[in-house]
Amino acid sequence: MMSSLSHVPGQAVPPGWLSDFDRYLISEGTHERSYEKLGAHLVSFDGRSGIVFAVWAPNAKQVSVIGDFNNWDGTTHPMHSHDSGIWSLFVPDLLEFTVYKYLITCQNDEQFDKSDPYGFAMELRPKTGSVAVNLDSYTWQDTDWIRERPKRQSLDSPLSIYEVHLGSWNKLPDEKWGSRFQTYRELAHTLIPYVLEMGFTHIELLPVTEYPFDGSWGYQVLGFYAPTSRFGTPHDFMYFIDQCHQQGLGIILDWVPAHFPKDGSGLNYFDGTHLYAHDDPRQGEHQDWGTMIFNYDRNEVRSFLISNALFWLDKYHIDGLRVDAVASMLYLDYSREDGQWLPNQYGGRENLHAIAFLRKMNEVVHGIFPGILTIAEESTSWPMVSRPTYIGGLGFSLKWNMGWMHDTLNYMGKDPVHRRFHHNEMTFGMLYAFQENFVLPLSHDEVVHGKGSLINKMAGDEWQKFANLRSYLGFMWGYSGKKLLFMGSEFGQRQEWNYDTSLEWDALNGENHKGLQRFTRDINLVYRNEPALYENDFDWNGFSWINANDSDNSVLSFIRKAKKTDDFLIIICNFTPLIREKYTIGVPKKGGYRELINSDLNIYWGSNVSNGEIFSMPEQFHGMDNAISLTLPPLSTLILKPM
Numbered sequence: 001m002m003s004s005l006s007h008v009p010g011q012a013v014p015p016g017w018l019s020d021f022d023r024y025l026i027s028e029g030t031h032e033r034s035y036e037k038l039g040a041h042l043v044s045f046d047g048r049s050g051i052v053f054a055v056w057a058p059n060a061k062q063v064s065v066i067g068d069f070n071n072w073d074g075t076t077h078p079m080h081s082h083d084s085g086i087w088s089l090f091v092p093d094l095l096e097f098t099v100y101k102y103l104i105t106c107q108n109d110e111q112f113d114k115s116d117p118y119g120f121a122m123e124l125r126p127k128t129g130s131v132a133v134n135l136d137s138y139t140w141q142d143t144d145w146i147r148e149r150p151k152r153q154s155l156d157s158p159l160s161i162y163e164v165h166l167g168s169w170n171k172l173p174d175e176k177w178g179s180r181f182q183t184y185r186e187l188a189h190t191l192i193p194y195v196l197e198m199g200f201t202h203i204e205l206l207p208v209t210e211y212p213f214d215g216s217w218g219y220q221v222l223g224f225y226a227p228t229s230r231f232g233t234p235h236d237f238m239y240f241i242d243q244c245h246q247q248g249l250g251i252i253l254d255w256v257p258a259h260f261p262k263d264g265s266g267l268n269y270f271d272g273t274h275l276y277a278h279d280d281p282r283q284g285e286h287q288d289w290g291t292m293i294f295n296y297d298r299n300e301v302r303s304f305l306i307s308n309a310l311f312w313l314d315k316y317h318i319d320g321l322r323v324d325a326v327a328s329m330l331y332l333d334y335s336r337e338d339g340q341w342l343p344n345q346y347g348g349r350e351n352l353h354a355i356a357f358l359r360k361m362n363e364v365v366h367g368i369f370p371g372i373l374t375i376a377e378e379s380t381s382w383p384m385v386s387r388p389t390y391i392g393g394l395g396f397s398l399k400w401n402m403g404w405m406h407d408t409l410n411y412m413g414k415d416p417v418h419r420r421f422h423h424n425e426m427t428f429g430m431l432y433a434f435q436e437n438f439v440l441p442l443s444h445d446e447v448v449h450g451k452g453s454l455i456n457k458m459a460g461d462e463w464q465k466f467a468n469l470r471s472y473l474g475f476m477w478g479y480s481g482k483k484l485l486f487m488g489s490e491f492g493q494r495q496e497w498n499y500d501t502s503l504e505w506d507a508l509n510g511e512n513h514k515g516l517q518r519f520t521r522d523i524n525l526v527y528r529n530e531p532a533l534y535e536n537d538f539d540w541n542g543f544s545w546i547n548a549n550d551s552d553n554s555v556l557s558f559i560r561k562a563k564k565t566d567d568f569l570i571i572i573c574n575f576t577p578l579i580r581e582k583y584t585i586g587v588p589k590k591g592g593y594r595e596l597i598n599s600d601l602n603i604y605w606g607s608n609v610s611n612g613e614i615f616s617m618p619e620q621f622h623g624m625d626n627a628i629s630l631t632l633p634p635l636s637t638l639i640l641k642p643m
Contacts, residue, residue, distance in 0.1 A: 009076075009077070010065070010077045010078070010079070010089040010090060010091045011045075011089070011090045011091075011092070012080055012088075012089075012090065013052050013054065013080075013088045013089065013090050014043065014045040014046075014052065014090060017037070017043070017052055017088075018037050018054055018082070018086065018088055022034075022037050023082060023083075023084035023086060024084075025303070026038075026056070026084065026086070026299075026300055026303050027084050027085075027299055027300060028299055028303075029298075029299030029300065029301075029302040029303045030299075030303065031303045031307065032303075032306060032307060032310055032364055032368070033307055033310060033311075033314070034118070034303050034304065034307040035118050035120075035225060035307050035308070035311045035315075037054060038054045038055060038056065038086070038117075038118040039053075039054065039055075039116055039117075039118030039119060039120060039225065040052070040053050040098075040100065040116060040118075040119065040120070040130065040132040041132075042096055042132060042134050043090070045090055045092070048092040048093065049092070049093070050090055050091050050092035050093055050094050051090070051091055051094040051098060051132050052088065052089070052090050053065050053079065053088060053089045053090075053091065053100070053102075053116075054086055054087070054088040054089075054118075055079070055086065055087050055088075055102050055116065055117065055118075056084075056085055056086050056087075056117075056275075056300055056304075057085065057086075057087055057102070057104060057270060057271035057275070058084075058085025058086075058271065058275070059085075059106075059107065059271045059272055059273045059275065060087070060104050060105060060106065060107075060271040060272060061105045061106060061107050061109070061272075062078060062079075062104075062105040063078070063079045063081075063087040063102055063103065063104055063105070063271075064076070064077055064078045064079060064102070064103040064105075065077040065079060065089055065091060065100055065101075065102060065103075066100065066101050066102070066103045066113065067098060067099050067100035067101065067129070068098075068099055069091075069094060069098060069100075074103035074105075074111070077089060077091055079102075085300075087102075094132070096132060096133060096134055097131055097132065097133065098131070098132045099123060099129040099130070099131055100116070100129065100130055100131075100132065101113045101114060101115060101116070101128075101129055101130060101265070102114045102115075102116065104270070104271055104272065106271065106272030107272060108272070110272065112264065113265060114265055114266075114270060115128050115129065115130050115222060115223060115265045115266060116130035117224065117225075117267060117270070117276075117304065118225050118304075119131065119223055119225060119226050120132070120133050120135055120225055120226055120234060121133045121223075121226050121227075121229065121233065121234050122210045122222070122223045122226045122228075122229055123229065124229045124230065125211075125212050125214075125229075125230070126212060128212065128222065128263070128265040128266075130223070130226070131226075131229075133233070133234055135234060135315050137235075138234075138235050138238045138239075138242075140238070140242055140317060141242055141246060142241075142242050142245035142246055142317060145245035145246065145248070146245070146317065149250075149319060149371040149372070150370055150371030151371075152201075152250065152371075153250065153319060153320070153371055153372070153373055154371075155397070155437060155537070155538060156534070156535045156536070156537075156563070157534065158201055158527055158528045158533070158534040159201055159202060159439075159482035159483065159534070160199065160200045160201045160202070160477075160482070160483045160484075160485075160524050160527060160528070161200065161201070161202045161203070161204045161252065161439070161482070161483065161484040161485070162195050162198065162200040162202070162203050162204070162485060162487065162490075163203075163204045163206070163443055163444060163484055163485065163486040163487060164191065164203055164204065164205055164206065164487050165205075165206045165217060165218075165444065165487065165497075165499060166181070166182070166187060166191075166205060166206070166208065166230075166231055167181050167214065167230065167231075167499060168497070168498065168499050168500065168501060168502060168503065169182070169187075169191060169487055169502070169503060170182065170190065170191075170502055170503060170505060171501070171502040172186075179501075179502065181230055181231055182231070183231050183232045183236060184227075184231045184232040184236035184237045184239060184240040185232060185236050185239055185240065187231070187240055188239060188240045188243040188244075189243075191203070192240075192243055192244055192247055192249060195249060196247060196248070196249065197521065198490060198517075198520060198521045198524060199520075199521050199522075199523075199524025199525045199527075199528060200249075200485075200524060201249070201250060201528065202249060202250040202251065202252055202319070202320075203244065203249060203250070203251055203252070204251075204252040204253075204254065204322055204484065205251065205252070205253055205254060206218050206219075206254050206444065207219055207221060207253070207254045207255070207256055207324075208227050208228050208231075208237070208253065209221045209223060209224055209225075209226065209227065209228070209255075209256070210222050210223030210226040210227070210228045210229065211223075211228065211261075212261075212263055213261075214499060214500065215499065215500075216261070217444070217499055218254065218256075219254075219256055219324060220259075220260070220261035220263075220289075220291060221256050221260060221261070222260075222261065222263055222265065222266045224260075224304075224308050225308060225311055227316075237316065238316060238317075241316055241317055241318070242317070245317065250319040250320065251317075251318055251319050251320075252318070252319060252320040252321065252322050252373065252375065253312055253318050253320070253321055253322070254322050254324055255308075255309065255312070255321040255322065255323050255324065256324045256325070257294060257305045257308070257309075257323065257324075257329070257357075257361075258286075258293070258294070258324060258325040258326070258328050258329050259286050259289060259291040259292060259293050259294065259325070259328070260276065260277075260291060260292055260294065261290075261291050261292075262290065262291065262292060267292070268292050274292075274295075276292070276294060276295060276298075276301055276304070277292040277293055277294065277295055278293065278295050280342065282336075282340055282341050282342050283295075283332070283341070283342055286328065286335075287335065287336070287340075288335050293328075295353075296329075296351070296353035296354045296356070296357040297353040302357055302360070305357065305361065306357075306360060306361050306364055306365075309321060309361055309364075309365050310364065310365060310368060310369075313365060313368075313369045313372055314369075318372075319372055319373065320372055320373030320374065320375060320397070321365070321372075321373070321374050321375070322375040322377060323358075323374060323375065323376050323377065323396070324377055325377060326358070326376045326377055326378040326385070327377075327378050327379045327380050327382070329351060329354040329357075329358065330350065330351055330354060330355060330358075330378070330380070330382055331349055331350065331351060331380075332344060332349050332350065332351050333349045355394070358394050358395070358396075359389045359393075359394055359395050361374075361395075362374055362389060362394065362395030362396060363389055363395060366395070366397075372397075373397045373398060374395070374396045374397050374398075375396065375397060375398045375399070375400065375439060376394065376396040376398070376399045376400065377400050377402075377441075378399055378400065378402075379400075379402045382394075383435075384436075385399045385436055386398055386399045386436045386437040386438075387436075396437075397437065398436075398437045398438065398439050398482060399436045399437065399438055399439065400438070400439050400441045400443075400484075401429070401433075401436075401438035401439060401440055401441065401481060402441070403429065403432070404429040404433075404438070404440055404479075404481070405440065405441055405442065405443075405446065407425040407426070407428055407429060408425060408426055408429070408472070408475075408476075409442075409446065409457055410422070410425055411425040411426050411575075412457060412458055412459065412468055412469075412472050412575075413457050413458070413459055414459055415459050415460070416459065416460070416464075416554060416575060416576045416577055416635070419554045419575055419576070420551045420552055420553075420554055421551075423549075423551035423554065426475075426556060426575075427548045427556070429479075430480075430543070430545070430548070433480050433481070433543070434480070434538055434539050434540060437537070437538050438480075438481040438482070438537075438538075439481060439482045439483070439484050440476055440479065440481040440482065440483055440484065441484040442454060442476070442484065442485050442486060442489060443484060443486050444486045444497060446486070447486060447488070447489065447493075447496050447497045448496055448497050449496075450496070451496060452496050453488070453489070453492075453493050453494055453495060453496050453497070454469065454486075454488075454489040454492070454493075455469055455489075455492035455493065455494065455516075456494065456496075458472070460577070460635075462512065463512075463605075464577060464635060465492075466492060466512050466515070466516055466605055467577070467599070467600065467606060467607075467634065467635035467636065468575075468635050469492060469516060470515075470516060470519045470599035470600075470604055470606070470635075470636075470637070471573060471574070471575065471599050471635050471636050471637045472637075473485075473519065473520060473523060473599075473637075474519075474523060474571075474573065474597060474599045474636075474637025474638075474639065475556070475571070475573045475637050477523045477524075477526075477527050477533065478533065478558075478560060478569070478571035478573075478637065478639060479571075480536075480537050480538070480542060480543045480560070481537055482534075482537060483527070485520070487503060488503045488504070490516070490517055490520040490521075491507060491508055491513045491514070491516055491517035491520070492507065492512065492513050492516045492517075493507060494507065511605050512605045514605075515603065515604040515605030515606070516604065516605070518603060518604060519599055519604040522597065523597055526596050526597055526639065530562075530569060530596070530641075531562035531563065531564075531567060532560045532561055532562040532567050532568050532569045533560055533569065535562045535563045536560075536561060536562065536563060541561065541563075542560060542561050542562075543558060543559070543560060543561070544558065544559045544561070545557070545558050545559075546558055546559060546570070546572075546585050546586055546587075546622050546624075547585060547622055553574075553576065553580060553583075554574070554575040554576045555572065555573065555574050555575070555576075555580065555583070555632065556571075556572070556573045556575075557570065557571065557572045557573075557585045558570075558571055559571075559588065566589070568588065568589075568642070569596065569639055569640065569641055570585070570587060570593065570638075570639070570640040570641075571637065571638070571639050571640075572585065572630075572632060572637070572638045572640070573636070573637045573638075574632040574633065574634065574635065574636050574637075575635065576634065576635065577634040577635050578634055579609055579631065579632065579633060579634055580631070580632040581631050581632075582629050582630075582631070583629065583630060583631070583632045584621060584627050584628070584629045585621065585622060585627065585628060585630075586620075586621035586622030586623060586624035586626065586627050587616055587624060587626050587627060587628050588624055588626075589616070589626065589642055590616045590618065590625075590626045591615070591616055591642055591643060592613050592614065592615050592616075592642070592643035593613075593614040593615075593616070593628060593640045593641065593642055593643060594613060594614070594640065594641060594643050595610060595611060595638055595639070595640060596639045596640065596641045597637065597638065597639035598610050598611075598633065598636065598637075598638055599633075599636045599637045599638075600633030600634065600635070600636040606633065606636070607633060607634060609631060609633035609634065609636075610631075610633065611630045611631055611638075613643070614628050614629075614630050614640070615628070616628050617629070628640075
């Protein structure tokens with residue numbers, strides 16, 4: 001096939017394949033499935049099968065398709081130009097898995113090879129060729145999940161996310177390299193059972209869109225439409241997702257529409273111009289990351305990105321997109337000094353085109369795939385990120401609560417003797433808790449770059465560190481908001497995360513780590529079984545303080561309520577290593593109470609201070625007509641349920 005096709009000329013694309021209407025919508029920025037027309041597609045035309053190639057390169061002098069099939073000769077298969085700036089060609093007799101690139105000839109006759117921006121697969125790094133594949137030949141078996149997804153992912157459903165970097169979750173021994181990645185298919189039979197056993201509802205994957213540099217963790221994307229070949233083929237990735245769905249797990253992808261790398265084979269300087277970015281570096285370059293910023297004002301760029309969001313939901317049945325670095329998109333002066341940025345047309349620092357893009361993206365994906373989630377990693381106080389666009393919001397389903405995370409982690413790092421002076425760091429979040437639909441994130445960003453592991457952020461000696469982390473996770477799972485935990489934190493990995501090595505699974509030989517892992521599992525299971533912990537996450541109907549002001553004892557107590565008014569739980573956190581006996585709080589209902597969760601039990605490597613059945617007293621306390629007196633274990637969270 002390779003050499004025999006070198007003399008076979010290309011032909012004009014089949015009639016109707018790339019219609020005038022398609023080209024119009026792409027140039028208008030409103031083509032929502034441009035991936036169905038651009039890129040490489042296996043087709044049959046006039047009795048001959050082959051591949052249709054189409055690429056947007058309006059400023060190129062000439063574009064040719066090159067590959068093994070023509071000995072990478074740019075003179076053999078020149079493409080045909082359209083008024084819209086799209087180049088296309090049908091090459092007969094090419095088969096699936098053909099490796100190809102585009103040879104771009106600029107107006108000044110400079111030439112370079114480019115990967116296909118819409119390529120559905122890519123060669124294994126460090127190679128950067130695109131690979132033609134048929135995405136529609138996989139047979140999905142997740143109909144039940146897709147049908148039930150809107151209910152499973154509604155805002156009043158439990159959402160407990162296990163954040164994973166596939167390359168370093170659990171490497172396998174390898175004779176040649178010492179260790180190797182697990183494949184998508186292997187992960188379907190190792191990662192999925194583990195996540196199910198741990199009680200999480202969803203897996204969130206750090207970017208799996210193809211990226212050349214392992215050290216970018218996937219955040220510097222080369223192939224926006226290609227799952228990385230590190231772990232297998234597109235069908236292998238589909239199998240992994242399909243298995244998740246069949247076993248009741250949702251899949252969220254990290255999606256990176258904020259920037260792209262400068263790699264020569266990628267989008268940068270694609271047709272001899274800054275086609276996907278801005279000419280002016282004050283608009284076009286992320287100085288911190290050494291990457292290029294998408295030009296959201298350009299119609300074809302918006303079509304590329306909105307189609308990309310839909311692509312993963314459509315072809316891969318993805319359940320949600322966590323949108324990376326939203327703050328960097330919203331502000332023209334993001335991480336820039338005076339004179340390093342250009343204001344918008346009104347003199348402000350808001351990126352109006354990026355705002356319009358995000359709103360349009362959310363409208364489109366929620367309109368076409370109701371029940372999917374879009375989650376913003378937005379680190380500022382930008383208003384209404386998770387509010388509908390028709391009232392001026394950005395339209396996201398959820399937003400990461402970065403403020404809560406920073407405040408509470410800072411508190412947990414304090415010696416308990418000093419915590420009384422920082423009590424507000426645990427309570428301040430309630431002042432804004434319902435302004436957005438929040439996810440509480442303990443993410444990968446908190447356990448890299450010298451920040452240390454989650455267990456080592458905790459204050460105290462060995463026993464106290466583990467007790468602190470268990471009590472903190474208990475507080476987090478009891479608090480209003482959906483949950484996210486980065487891999488390794490569930491069992492107290494010692495070292496901060498290293499993308500190049502496996503998690504420290506050997507730590508589970510220790511009872512301290514094993515106890516923390518068991519606690520994480522148990523708190524997840526209680527969370528999923530108790531509507532009071534998730535049904536009313538986003539308004540005051542689901543939360544009320546019992547006592548937010550006991551800073552002297554570093555104790556917090558509050559109530560979580562389900563939609564049924566008589567369905568509630570009481571959460572009490574003691575953030576000191578002292579046992580507090582006969583500690584009294586008001587309760588909303590007379591009768592008995594029992595412990596659903598006690599983070600101090602010996603099965604969790606705690607000191608095993610616990611309460612039996614607790615009965616209320618008819619006593620006015622904390623504005624309620626009944627009270628209970630109980631023993632608070634050291635550095636603990638208790639969750640109580642009425643009997």
